[in-house]
Amino acid sequence: MxxxxxxxxxxxxxxxxxxxxxxxxxxxxxxxxxxxDKVEERRELELPVSGIEQMEVESGFGDLEIVGDKNASSIIAKASIKRSGNMSEEDIIFTLQQEGNTAKLILDESKGLGYRDLDVALTVTVPASLSLLVNDGSGDIQIKDLEGPLTVHDDSGDIEITDVAGELEVYDQSGDMRVTNASNIKLIEDESGDIWLKNTAGNIEIHDQSGNLQIRNHAGDISIWDESGDLSIDGVDGDVTIEEKGSGDKSVKNINGSWTEK
Known part of the structure; x- marks a missing residue:
């Protein structure tokens, strides 16, 4: 046929x-x-802080929350994980170890083939006085109640920092940033996204490429390099120097010190 x-x-x-x-x-x-088909699991790690002076957090993905506790005698990391059925437990790297006087927490995934769906929420409780370095890939970050120095490097996702007393530096590529009740900000470098600072202190350098910048009630001198986006400053007990101002509206008022625009 x-x-x-x-x-x-x-x-x-x-x-x-x-x-x-x-x-x-x-x-x-x-x-x-x-x-x-998602597989859900929870993992928890704990490390006593005897002999530990600082901590490094390496989080490749997922939302991250770090909370300081004045009474904590150990670091506790809890991960809530949802992974696709083609991923195994071994595909997710989750470790907390001491190296000298440093605690190192790593959350990452091994490189696999095919479509892989992964959703992780990581919560870390640390002694409030610990010096902290955070390297975050993607996902939102919340950090609060810390007394020691804090440095944050973030690729993408929103950042919220509240009630921190130690020296603060933030390097952010994308996502909004909100800092409240921070008493010793030194440096903010931001490529894109809005920035809000409220009830803060410290002699700050702010390098902002794009996005709006709003500052309310700050104690200390402020130097600003701003390429684009609106700039609003209201209430500074210190000097304000606008080293560079690109496109966008500008409002500066209630400055108890000098105000200079170059």
């Missing part, structure tokens, strides 16, 4: 091709369905 005989849906060759394509797509859908 000729393969080119007509059928209601087309020729015999076309019907065969359509059949094989349908089977292939069904297999793809079935495999995808297996991968999309």
């Amino acid at each position: 000729n393969d080119d005989n007509e059928y209601p849906g087309g020729t015999k060759k076309q019907m065969k091709a359509l059949g094989w394509f349908s089977m292939l797509m069904a297999g793809v859908v079935l495999a995808s369905g297996c991968q999309l």
Whole structure:
């Protein structure tokens, strides 16, 4: 019989091709369905802080919350994990170890093939006086109640820092940033996203490429390099120097010190 005989849906060759394509797509859908089935798990790590003076947090993905506790005698890290069915426990790296006087916390994933869906929320409780360095890939960050020095490097995601007393430096590539009740800010470098500072202190350098910048009630001198976005300053007990101002509206008032625009 000729393969080119007509059928209601087309020729015999076309019907065969359509059949094989349908089977292939069904297999793809079935495999995808297996991968999309989420596996939920919780992990917890604890490290006594005897002999530890500082901590480094390396978080490649997921939301991150760090809370200082004046009475804490250990570091506790809790991860809530949702992963696709084609990922195993070993695919997620989650370690907390002491190296000399430094505690190192790592959350990352091994490089695998195919589609991988992963959602992680990491909560870390630390002694409030600990010196902290945070390197974050993606996801939102919340940090509060710290007394020691704090440095944050963030690739993407919003940042919220509240009630920190130690020297603060933030290097942010994208995402909004909100800092409240921080008493010793030194440096903020931001590539994109809005910045809000409220009830803060310290002699600050702010380098802002894009996004709005708003400052309310600050004690200390402020130097600003701003390329684009609106600038609003209200209430500074110190000198304000605008080293560079690009596009966007500007409002500066209630300055108890000098105000200079170059």
